[in-house]
Amino acid sequence: MRQFLRGSGRALGVGAGYLPIAASFGALAGHAGLSRLQTVAMSLFVYAGAAQFAALEGLRHQLPWLGILGVVLLINARHVPMSLSCRMLFRRFDRGAQAFLFHGLTDEAFALDNAGHPEPLPYYLGVHVCCWASWIMGTAVGLEIGTKLPARWLSFALPALFLSLLGDWILRHRSRRLIPLVLMGTALVLAAQWLLGSFGLLLAIVGVSGLGGALYARPPVVRSPA
């Protein structure tokens, strides 16, 4: 239980960031023609922010469902390399636990899972349950009260979380040999996003990972905390 609470506590920042986004989704879903049940079901089972908003946009423009589905899957394709990367972390657990953890593998949960040394299963369950519950609660709140949450303050929560975890990753792997990869990776992400939008982010993730694999014969070394 202690590890579960530790994981949940670690995910509180994500939860705070999810609330206004999920509430916006809940508030907009009604306008796109989704019922309350469909809206909550989408947050429960699809559980992917950008893809859910893209689906709403498609529904609002009355696009064919197959086209909307294609866009949703294209946006979520970045989860394939993330899943493969988490394989080493999760394979200590039984398949049922892995099946549950993989459902909650959002960008933010992935970042938290990979932000430190390997942890016991309850820790990861705490992270994933806290993130998932925040997303579902945010959707329900959005259905009830619309977009009245203080987005002005909370809109920087997820970028702040990713910046923090990026800083943690760099500090944990501090090594001069990683500097070229971080610089080239930054340039690649900027170029890919500018040229291709959200699809560019998928290419950038694969590109940075490929660059790392090509540049270095050994995996990144994790330093002990100072």
Added chain:
Amino acid sequence: MLLAGAALGTYLMRSTALWITDAPFEKRWLEYVPLGVLLAMSIGGVGGLALSPTLMVACAAATLVVVASTWLHLPLILRVFLGCLVFGLLR
């Protein structure tokens, strides 16, 4: 149909590691996926908010505060709180 397809398709992609065989995917590049995701999401997230000169200043200041608080090893929730506070005050 759309909901079922989106849920199933997303889950299949997220659980790729569960149902794919070991050998071809035990590659070095997978060690660098976390860096790729963190870089893409950090830059994409900040870039997505910096849509006007005022927001750019707010984003830059909040980014600096988060980087400094990370350097100082402050707790994660505090770093997120400080970033949000500076961004909310300046935007």
